Amino acid sequence: xxxxxxxxxxxxxxxxxxxxxxxxxxxxxxxxxxxxxxxxxxxxxxxxxxxxxxxxxxxxxxxxxxxxxxxxxxxxxxxxxxxxxxxxxxxxxxxxxxxxxxxxxxxxxxxxxxxxxxxxxxxxxxxxxxxxxxxxxxxxxxxxxxxxxxxxxxxxxxxxxxxxxxxxxxxxxxxxxxxxxxxxxxxxxxxxxxxxxxxxxxxx
Amino acid sequence: xxxxxxxxxxxxxxxxxxxxxxxxxxxxxxxxxxxxxxxxxxxxxxxxxxxxxxxxxxxxxxxxxxxxxxxxxxxxxxxxxxxxxxxxxxxxxxxxxxxxxxxxxxxxxxxxxxxxxxxxxxxxxxxxxxxxxxxxxxxxxxxxxxxxxxxxxxxxxxxxxxxxxxxxxxxxxxxxxxxxxxxxxxxxxxxxxxxxxxxxxxxxxxxxxxxxxxxxxxxxxxxxxxxxxxxxxxxxxxxxxxxxxxxxxxxxxxxxxxxxxxxxxxxxxxxxxxxxxxxxxxxxxxxxxxxxxxxxxxxxxxxxxxxxxxxxxxxxxxxxxxxxxxxxxxxxxxxxxxxxxxxxxxxxxxxxxxxxxxxxxxxxxxxxxxxxxxxxxxxxxxxxxxxxxxxxxxxxxxxxxxxxxxxxxxxxxxxxxxxxxxxxxxxxxxxxxxxxxxxxxxxxxxxxxxxxxxxxxxxxxxxxxxxxxxxxxxxxxxxxxxxxxxxxxxxxxxxxxxxxxxxxxxxxxxxxxxxxxxxxxxxxxx
Numbered sequence: 217x218x219x220x221x222x223x224x225x226x227x228x229x230x231x232x233x234x235x236x237x238x239x240x241x242x243x244x245x246x247x248x249x250x251x252x253x254x255x256x257x258x259x260x261x262x263x264x265x266x267x268x269x270x271x272x273x274x275x276x277x278x279x280x281x282x283x284x285x286x287x288x289x290x291x292x293x294x295x296x297x298x299x300x301x302x303x304x305x306x307x308x309x310x311x312x313x314x315x316x317x318x319x320x321x322x323x324x325x326x327x328x329x330x331x332x333x334x335x336x337x338x339x340x341x342x343x344x345x346x347x348x349x350x351x352x353x354x355x356x357x358x359x360x361x362x363x364x365x366x367x368x369x370x371x372x373x374x375x376x377x378x379x380x381x382x383x384x385x386x387x388x389x390x391x392x393x394x395x396x397x398x399x400x401x402x403x404x405x406x407x408x409x410x411x412x413x414x415x416x417x418x419x420x
Numbered sequence: 421x422x423x424x425x426x427x428x429x430x431x432x433x434x435x436x437x438x439x440x441x442x443x444x445x446x447x448x449x450x451x452x453x454x455x456x457x458x459x460x461x462x463x464x465x466x467x468x469x470x471x472x473x474x475x476x477x478x479x480x481x482x483x484x485x486x487x488x489x490x491x492x493x494x495x496x497x498x499x500x501x502x503x504x505x506x507x508x509x510x511x512x513x514x515x516x517x518x519x520x521x522x523x524x525x526x527x528x529x530x531x532x533x534x535x536x537x538x539x540x541x542x543x544x545x546x547x548x549x550x551x552x553x554x555x556x557x558x559x560x561x562x563x564x565x566x567x568x569x570x571x572x573x574x575x576x577x578x579x580x581x582x583x584x585x586x587x588x589x590x591x592x593x594x595x596x597x598x599x600x601x602x603x604x605x606x607x608x609x610x611x612x613x614x615x616x617x618x619x620x621x622x623x624x625x626x627x628x629x630x631x632x633x634x635x636x637x638x639x640x641x642x643x644x645x646x647x648x649x650x651x652x653x654x655x656x657x658x659x660x661x662x663x664x665x666x667x668x669x670x671x672x673x674x675x676x677x678x679x680x681x682x683x684x685x686x687x688x689x690x691x692x693x694x695x696x697x698x699x700x701x702x703x704x705x706x707x708x709x710x711x712x713x714x715x716x717x718x719x720x721x722x723x724x725x726x727x728x729x730x731x732x733x734x735x736x737x738x739x740x741x742x743x744x745x746x747x748x749x750x751x752x753x754x755x756x757x758x759x760x761x762x763x764x765x766x767x768x769x770x771x772x773x774x775x776x777x778x779x780x781x782x783x784x785x786x787x788x789x790x791x792x793x794x795x796x797x798x799x800x801x802x803x804x805x806x807x808x809x810x811x812x813x814x815x816x817x818x819x820x821x822x823x824x825x826x827x828x829x830x831x832x833x834x835x836x837x838x839x840x841x842x843x844x845x846x847x848x849x850x851x852x853x854x855x856x857x858x859x860x861x862x863x864x865x866x867x868x869x870x871x872x873x874x875x876x877x878x879x880x881x882x883x884x885x886x887x888x889x890x891x892x893x894x895x896x897x898x899x900x901x902x903x904x905x906x907x908x909x910x911x912x913x914x915x916x917x918x919x920x921x922x923x924x925x926x927x928x929x930x931x932x933x934x935x936x937x938x939x940x941x942x943x944x945x946x
């Protein structure tokens with residue numbers, strides 16, 4: 217994701233150049249490097265495995281079409297790719313919202329039914345608590361949900377998120393802060409605190 | 421101590437992202453400010469407590485291994501379909517060839533073939549149910565300066581005083597008289613042809629390979645003294661938006677219509693306006709619109725296909741507006757008031773949302789030249805004294821690359837011809853909006869319309885022969901087309917159930933009223 221390793225970065229630049237020239241093997245390598253992260257992004261934003269798969273596919277299709285416009289001086293390849301993925305998620309969400317307008321509902325294009333599953337099974341946290349927190353994250357406003365996704369689920373630093381969202385770093389920091397505060401409030405409203413959740417996790 | 425409270429630096433401070441100078445200042449302030457110190461501890465606590473829990477909330481979702489092959493397959497399909505351009509082009513070409521043969525055959529038999537555009541994706545669009553019973557507009561007293569436009573389905577309006585193609589004007593006899601001699605041997609057959617309009621064969625065929633049907637009669641035949649001349653109406657699609665004030669809807673609707681008034685369709689997304697149709701036939705997202713839906717993210721310019729099934733946000737802010745497509749690239753130019761000073765500035769963005777560039781120039785209503793490099797726009801010099809139309813170049817610096825070509829403070833909505841150096845615009849030198857035309861070097865200003873009615877929002881036809889515009893001629897607002905060389909006029913449609921712009925459109929009122937001059941229409945061959 218965030219490549220601090222210089223060798224890795226040089227290596228990736230070579231792969232990208234091959235990919236831009238249409239090399240299939242280079243695509244395979246880029247897919248292995250980034251598909252997982254894009255899938256996580258899609259999953260966190262759209263809460264549906266099929267939609268997350270679509271995000272991966274559409275991101276690589278769009279990236280390939282726009283491959284000659286990737287500008288390494290402006291953003292890392294990952295950032296660029298995640299930006300495309302995020303834009304796709306946004307338009308998907310937007311479309312879903314538009315389809316909930318009654319006037320449009322009569323069309324044949326039925327809205328996707330939201331999948332409320334909390335995510336794949338994990339043994340690190342008790343299912344019930346994790347579901348609560350997951351729902352709290354999904355209840356955040358979209359800008360806040362985006363930064364939480366990018367920072368906590370994709371482990372991107374604020375600097376890189378700022379490049380992706382094309383906003384000042386300060387904005388990312390304040391959104392992250394607001395998101396954490398909102399989440400803490402939501403947990404309190406459920407009679408929970410984050411340390412309790414962690415404790416439950418450790419006890420499990 | 422230049423920094424007062426340091427709240428906005430706390431998160432960056434915790435991430436060790438502050439410059440040494442600011443870091444020292446923040447630390448000094450924290451030592452003397454218990455409030456900020458509390459905030460620092462609170463931020464630290466939230467990070468410490470929520471971070472680990474949040475990280476594991478998502479779990480470890482992973483893409484299924486089959487997805488790799490599926491994406492690869494999709495990429496292959498994309499690559500092969502782009503080699504043959506997009507897949508509707510082939511049938512259209514066949515259709516066009518068949519149409520041309522049918523046309524020749526029809527001429528030989530002296531019958532008339534009306535040629536009309538075929539719109540790709542028509543089957544995906546909604547047929548527009550228009551309620552003609554609601555003709556009376558309760559707000560019709562506000563006609564000027566915010567026009568209330570009414571929309572009408574041309575096929576239903578038999579009483580319109582403007583003849584529709586095929587009824588009256590465009591008779592077989594008239595058309596045949598104007599057939600150029602170059603059509604040769606068919607002329608003899610023409611005289612013996614049955615002369616009744618209702619006997620003619622109307623066939624929908626596609627025009628030439630660029631999708632545009634050129635009038636059958638040659639240019640010099642337009643507008644001859646006997647008044648019989650009538651160039652065949654142009655084809656293509658004109659897009660425009662009206663505001664639907666029906667309670668509960670209260671939103672813009674975007675419409676597509678053929679220039680002859682047929683084939684009126686409504687775009688599936690509601691509350692989008694300022695449509696811009698791409699002149700490029702191979703654009704997967706041929707329509708750019710501004711979205712108005714409140715509280716949505718992003719609320720900005722979208723590029724989309726006609727069915728609205730595919731959409732991409734190409735800009736970032738709700739103030740982004742007035743898109744115009746490049747004729748050469750998958751790229752739009754647009755204007756925005758996104759900066760806090762609310763000054764209109766110009767930007768470009770790629771149609772797939774992958775990149776945006778600030779042209780570092782104040783201006784509004786940008787329009788691309790046929791070369792896709794130069795553009796015209798409305799603006800003023802930095803003193804605000806010389807205002808009018810300007811021409812710039814994408815790769816020039818703001819200082820050197822821009823020139824005032826026409827000093828006219830009321831010049832608005834310029835549209836650069838898709839084929840030459842002519843720029844059409846609207847202006848109201850005598851307190852009445854009319855259409856004008858100027859060359860891109862500022863020479864040869866011509867007035868195109870001179871009618872007591874309001875004429876505005878011009879858009880060139882794809883061949884550069886016609887201009888579509890909005891007018892309230894005959895006290896009814898509607899969409900008109902003007903043949904520039906001959907002055908020939910046709911009404912495409914009368915607006916019946918919407919305004920061009922509502923007076924109290926809320927998203928715009930945050931920073932000033934939206935005016936109908938900010939709206940736009942667009943005409944493409946697709």
